[in-house]
Amino acid sequence: MDFSELSHQTEIRDSLDKILNEYCSQERLKEYDSNFKHDENLLSLLSTNGFLGLGLNEKYGGSGEDLYDLGILFERLGYHAAPLSLSGCLVDVAQTIQKFSNEESCNEILSSIIAGEVYTSAILEPSNQDPENPITTAKMEDNQLIISGTKYLSEITSIAKSLLISVNSDEGVLLVLVDSDQVQLTELTSTANSPLFKVELDSVRVNRESIIHEKGRGLEALRYLIQINMVMRSYIALGVTEKMTSLIAGYTSEREQFGRVIGTFQAVSHKAADCFIELECLRLVNQQASINLNSNLDCENEALVSKIWAGNACHKISYSAQHLHGGMGVDKDYVLWRYCLLAKECELINGSSSQNIDRLGKNLTTNQ
Amino acid sequence: MLIQLNQKQIKLQNELQEYFESLITPALRAELNEPEHFEGGGPEFKKAMRTMGSDGWIGLSWKKEFGGKELSPIEQYIFVETVMRTGFPFPFLTTESVGPMIAEHGSAWAKEEIATKILKGELIFGIGYSEPNSGTDLASLQTKAIKQTDGYLINGQKMWTSLANFSDYIWLATRTDFEAKNHKGISMFIVPTDDPGFSMSAINTLGDVRTNATFYDNIHIPENHLVGELNQGWSLITSQLNLERLALVNHGPVEELYKDVLKTARSTKINNDQYLSDLSWVKHNFAQVHSGIEALKLICWKQTWIMESGQLNMAEASVAKVYGSEFFIEAYRLMMEIMGELSILKNNSELTILNARLERMYRTASILTFGGGTNEVQRDIIAMAGLLMPRTR
Numbered sequence: 061m062d063f064s065e066l067s068h069q070t071e072i073r074d075s076l077d078k079i080l081n082e083y084c085s086q087e088r089l090k091e092y093d094s095n096f097k098h099d100e101n102l103l104s105l106l107s108t109n110g111f112l113g114l115g116l117n118e119k120y121g122g123s124g125e126d127l128y129d130l131g132i133l134f135e136r137l138g139y140h141a142a143p144l145s146l147s148g149c150l151v152d153v154a155q156t157i158q159k160f161s162n163e164e165s166c167n168e169i170l171s172s173i174i175a176g177e178v179y180t181s182a183i184l185e186p187s188n189q190d191p192e193n194p195i196t197t198a199k200m201e202d203n204q205l206i207i208s209g210t211k212y213l214s215e216i217t218s219i220a221k222s223l224l225i226s227v228n229s230d231e232g233v234l235l236v237l238v239d240s241d242q243v244q245l246t247e248l249t250s251t252a253n254s255p256l257f258k259v260e261l262d263s264v265r266v267n268r269e270s271i272i273h274e275k276g277r278g279l280e281a282l283r284y285l286i287q288i289n290m291v292m293r294s295y296i297a298l299g300v301t302e303k304m305t306s307l308i309a310g311y312t313s314e315r316e317q318f319g320r321v322i323g324t325f326q327a328v329s330h331k332a333a334d335c336f337i338e339l340e341c342l343r344l345v346n347q348q349a350s351i352n353l354n355s356n357l358d359c360e361n362e363a364l365v366s367k368i369w370a371g372n373a374c375h376k377i378s379y380s381a382q383h384l385h386g387g388m389g390v391d392k393d394y395v396l397w398r399y400c401l402l403a404k405e406c407e408l409i410n411g412s413s414s415q416n417i418d419r420l421g422k423n424l425t426t427n428q
Numbered sequence: 429m430l431i432q433l434n435q436k437q438i439k440l441q442n443e444l445q446e447y448f449e450s451l452i453t454p455a456l457r458a459e460l461n462e463p464e465h466f467e468g469g470g471p472e473f474k475k476a477m478r479t480m481g482s483d484g485w486i487g488l489s490w491k492k493e494f495g496g497k498e499l500s501p502i503e504q505y506i507f508v509e510t511v512m513r514t515g516f517p518f519p520f521l522t523t524e525s526v527g528p529m530i531a532e533h534g535s536a537w538a539k540e541e542i543a544t545k546i547l548k549g550e551l552i553f554g555i556g557y558s559e560p561n562s563g564t565d566l567a568s569l570q571t572k573a574i575k576q577t578d579g580y581l582i583n584g585q586k587m588w589t590s591l592a593n594f595s596d597y598i599w600l601a602t603r604t605d606f607e608a609k610n611h612k613g614i615s616m617f618i619v620p621t622d623d624p625g626f627s628m629s630a631i632n633t634l635g636d637v638r639t640n641a642t643f644y645d646n647i648h649i650p651e652n653h654l655v656g657e658l659n660q661g662w663s664l665i666t667s668q669l670n671l672e673r674l675a676l677v678n679h680g681p682v683e684e685l686y687k688d689v690l691k692t693a694r695s696t697k698i699n700n701d702q703y704l705s706d707l708s709w710v711k712h713n714f715a716q717v718h719s720g721i722e723a724l725k726l727i728c729w730k731q732t733w734i735m736e737s738g739q740l741n742m743a744e745a746s747v748a749k750v751y752g753s754e755f756f757i758e759a760y761r762l763m764m765e766i767m768g769e770l771s772i773l774k775n776n777s778e779l780t781i782l783n784a785r786l787e788r789m790y791r792t793a794s795i796l797t798f799g800g801g802t803n804e805v806q807r808d809i810i811a812m813a814g815l816l817m818p819r820t821r
Contacts, residue, residue, distance in 0.1 A: 061437075061502050062430045063730045069429075128429055309815035326804065326820045329811035336814045337747050344726035345719075348431045365719045417719075421711025424718055425694065 063347070068123075069132060072114065076136040079105060084140035089398065092143040097255050098216055099143040107176035112150060116158060120170035125158070127288070127350040131295040138299025138406075141398045145215040145254055149173060151292045152181035152285050153224045156235065159357060160273040160281040172221075180220040182211035182243075182259040183285065189415065191226070191286055192279065196261065198227040198234060205229070205236060205271075207264045213409060217245055217257040224272065225261070226282050233278040235285070237270045252401035280357065287363035290410045291349045297370035297406035298342050304381040304399050305335045311385055322384075331384060335377045342366075342373045364420040371413035374403035431726065437506060444485070444510040451476055452514055460517065461775070463636055468517040469552075469594030476516070481549025486523050494531055494539070495547045501735040505728065509680035515785075519591065520678075522546060522553040525671035526599045529664055530618070535652035538618060542597070554592035556600040556619070556642060557665065559585060564802050566601070567610045567662065571644060573602035573617060579650040580604075582619060588799075589642040592628050595621055598642065599668075604659055611662040616655040623647045635792030670745040672800050674732070677752025679725040682759055685789065686717050688782055689763045704766065713762040720755045727751060743814030746806035753796035753803065760790040 065073075083102045092099070106112055115130030116122025123129065130150065137144060154173050157165055173179060188195050196209025207227055217223060222237045244260040273281045309332060312323035322328050346369075349362040378400045382389035389396050407413070433441065456472040459465050465473065480486055489504035490496025504524075511518045523546060531543040545551045562569040571584025582602060589598065598619045605613030619626070625647035628640040656664050693705040693714075704710055727748045734740060764771040764786050775784040797803050811817040 061433065061729060061733045063733050065429065305815070309811075309817050313817050321818055323811070323817040324820050326808065329817055329820045330804070330807040332815055332817060333750075333807035333810035336743070336810050337751050340727065340744070340747050341723040341751065344730060345723055347429060348722070348726055351429055351431050361718075362722075365722045368715075368719050369723065417712050417715040418708065420718065421708070421713075421715035424690065424714050425705040425711050 069129060072111070072129060072132050073136060075109065076111065076133065077140075079109070080136055080140035080142055084142050086395065089141060089143065093253060093398075096218075097143045097253050098145070098219065100219075102142065103144060103146075103178075104176050106144075107174065110174075112146075112176065113174040115150070116154060116170055116174065117166075120158075120166055121174045122170065125354070127155075127291075127354050128347065130155075130292060131346065131350045134292045134295035135299040135302070138296035138402065139303045141300070141303070141402060145256075147289055147292055147296070148180035148182075148215040148224075149178055149220070151289050152183065153179040153237075155288050156224065156281055156285045157272055159284060160235075160277060165272060178216060178220045179222055179224070180215050180217050181224040181285070182214035182217065182257075183224075183226050183282075183289075184213045184409075185210060186212050186258075189411075192233070192282060194226045194228050194233065194282075196225065196227045198229040198236065200230060203268050204265050205234075205268065207236065207238065207261045207266065209261055211259040211261075212248065212257070214257045214259050216255045217243075217259060218247065218255070223259065224285075225259075226285075231275065231278070233282050235272050235278055235281050236266060237272055238264060238266055242266070250405065252398070252405045254405060283360065284357050286410070287349075287358070287360055288353055290363045290367040291346065291353060293406060293410060294342070294346050294349070294366040294370035297374050297403070298339070298346055300399050300402045300406060301335070301339055301342065301373045301377040304377050304396065304403070305332070305339050307396055307399075308332050308335060308381050308384050311388065315386075328384060331380050335380050338369075338373045338376055342369045345369045361420060361423055364416050364423070367410055368413045368416050368420065371407045371416070374407040375413075378403040431729070433502070433506070437502060440503060441506055441510060444507060447483075447485070448511060448514045448516070451479060452516060456516075460515070464638070466517065467591060467637055468519060469591070473517070477519075477549035477552075479549070480511075481547060486549055487547035490528075490531065490547055494543045501732045502729075505678070505732040508675065509678050512678055513680040513684040515681075519552050520675045521555060521591075521672055522551070524675040525668045526553045526555065528671060529599075529616075529668050530655060533656040533664060534618075535654065537652040538655060542618060551596045552591055552594060554589045554595040554598045554621075554640075554642070555668075556586040556589055556598040558587045560587055563587075564805055566665070567614065569601055569603060569614070571600070571602045572606075573604050573615060575604070576648065579648055580617065580654070582617065582625075582644045582647040582649065584644050586642045586644070588631070588639050589628065590637070590639045592621065592640040592642050593630065593638060597621060598626075599655075600644070601661060601665060604661075608659065613659050614661040614665070615658050616661040616664045617649060618653045618655060619644065619647060619649060623649075633795075635788065635795065637792055637795075666742075667740075669801055670740040670742065673745045673749035673806075674728065674735075674740065676796055676800050677724065677728065677748050677756075679721060679728050679752075682724070682756060683721050685763065685782075685785060686714075686721060686759070689766060689786075690714060692781060693766055710766050713766050717759045717762050720759055724752055724755055741813070743810050743812075746801075746809040747814070749796075749800060750803045750806045750810070753793075756796060757790075757793045760786060760793055764790060 113122035114133050115127050117125050198205040198207045220240050222239050225236050227234050242264045246258040248256045250256050312328050315322050345366045349366040352359045352362050388394045459470045459472040487496035488499045489501050527546040530538050559569050573580040573582045600617045600619045604615040625645040628642045631639045696704040770781045771786040773780040808820050
């Protein structure tokens with residue numbers, strides 16, 4: 061048992077904070093409130109400093125396969141509300157390929173991701189509650205797949221080289237890399253102004269070689285992708301809620317009413333303490349899930365538990381933070397409001413707490 | 429970072445499970461089912477405690493000089509978790525919180541006579557903190573210890589002295605300096621319950637757990653019964669409470685109950701082709717309980733791991749206490765919902781399920797939100813020590 065961070069992990073956190081403090085100032089974030097929310101300068105700086113290789117094996121130029129390292133990156137991106145959406149690229153594509161693709165694809169794709177090339181994924185589908193069972197289909201024709209269907213909430217797709225897509229076929233579930241110029245994109249406008257897209261595939265033809273995994277391992281790879289995405293997005297939620305909680309502590313320790321700082325009222329400090337408890341729980345379940353995924357490709361229940369806590373913490377801490385800040389909490393000249401938007405995005409992407417409670421409950425009552 | 433038990437620890441867990449299966453005999457079970465022995469104290473209970481002690485289990489993480497094995501606090505936690513899963517009323521406040529304080533701060537006599545006997549399972553302590561007019565504001569306590577030439581003279585009254593009816597000693601908080609304010613001027617003593625000046629009256633509680641009002645009438649005790657420095661008792665109280673808070677919310681019993689309720693729900697037919705566990709709301713309740721237990725387990729493991737490297741952090745001990753105590757209440761409710769009306773049947777009734785554990789547990793659940801330091805004070809501590817907010821008033 062060891063809950064301590066290794067020294068290199070603390071260094072990752074510290075040096076990320078240095079960069080992100082500069083790149084995520086209020087002034088800079090303002091620029092992305094209505095524009096395409098992707099800071100390519102920041103992305104290339106992260107690449108130059110080796111942060112895009114977190115969680116990837118040294119032989120591809122990464123810094124080691126520990127998923128907790130990668131979790132720190134997403135936590136800090138969340139904490140600083142960074143204008144970067146990287147879970148499709150660094151989690152879905154990079155991690156799934158690392159675990160399920162051959163050496164050649166790993167060499168090619170992982171090293172280009174580390175160098176700053178953008179990939180993404182398109183997994184979720186409108187009106188499909190079960191991402192493990194895609195509605196998007198691939199027909200086999202000779203050595204080709206013909207893919208049709210609609211995906212959504214795909215990140216930064218307009219600047220991505222290729223997309224990793226989940227499809228159903230005669231051979232079961234497949235994960236396929238498709239070039240982005242083969243699909244039709246529509247930018248979606250979403251609550252946190254994240255760069256999310258609808259992706260339409262109308263009889264898109266790709267070669268069999270575009271399937272990233274061995275024959276018969278598609279469902280396993282997709283399940284892994286979904287789980288690791290849940291956990292890494294829960295790290296974004298952790299950063300977002302950590303920031304909101306520290307804003308609560310700071311603001312209520314300074315704001316005076318009735319001749320004293322409002323943090324000295326129990327009604328206020330206890331609401332803050334509840335946020336702290338929620339945050340501690342989220343941190344721990346995230347740590348457990350990411351560490352278990354290091355050595356086990358299937359940790360569905362741990363991933364669900366972390367997602368459930370993330371959804372609940374985002375909701376509770378966001379509204380507590382807004383409430384305790386009074387009008388400041390909703391003032392767009394103050395910092396909090398962006399986090400409230402991100403919190404709602406974190407809460408709902410990959411399914412709400414209720415939906416995941418349903419899924420976890422099924423697992424608990426049937427699988428054991 | 430590594431968040432799991434290692435092979436040795438899993439082996440220890442299995443070994444302990446087997447051990448308790450043979451230790452907890454039908455005679456002991458029968459005794460523990462008698463209301464006056466719910467909390468222990470009977471002859472079979474005492475026998476089992478001494479057996480655990482002589483088999484070396486109670487002090488896994490204790491120093492060898494006291495008879496311990498110097499394993500880590502994780503092994504100690506596993507022991508307590510496993511014994512509590514069996515339903516045995518293990519006196520963890522004696523062994524996990526008062527014992528370590530005496531081992532660290534006691535006089536030579538206390539270390540030799542008291543600490544070692546705690547590890548042998550021969551001694552039980554009651555905790556004498558609260559008084560009729562001093563509860564949450566513990567530092568206002570009035571029980572006095574007056575210095576004599578050859579020791580101290582103790583007079584006063586304590587409330588909620590649980591286990592006093594079969595304790596050998598009371599871990600007693602007294603005022604020794606009457607000029608000093610608040611937290612200064614408090615001292616800790618080991619007070620024998622066989623002194624003629626000691627008496628008690630029973631307080632029967634909602635959960636059928638007996639507690640006591642205890643009275644201290646001109647009890648004379650020797651100098652070596654003082655623990656720590658004179659007038660410096662407050663830090664012993666807070667350290668003891670940090671240990672107590674962790675021990676109170678051990679995740680073992682609630683997880684054991686969850687497993688048993690799950691097993692029962694999966695084998696309870698509600699009609700010809702459906703089991704209780706097939707209902708979606710039942711699944712939801714299980715998932716809520718499970719995700720709550722996961723967080724509790726991790727909080728406890730982390731706390732235990734922190735103990736390995738040194739002092740418990742105040743904010744985190746309070747997080748464990750608040751989260752755990754409030755989660756227990758919620759978990760019992762969710763599980764009682766699953767078992768429905770059956771869960772209000774008592775132990776001696778027909779049709780009772782799970783030995784009416786749910787029916788008893790929900791009645792004892794409220795104790796933990798105020799016992800061991802009320803949750804309001806814990807939240808004050810979290811805001812102050814965890815979030816660095818100003819002190820509330």
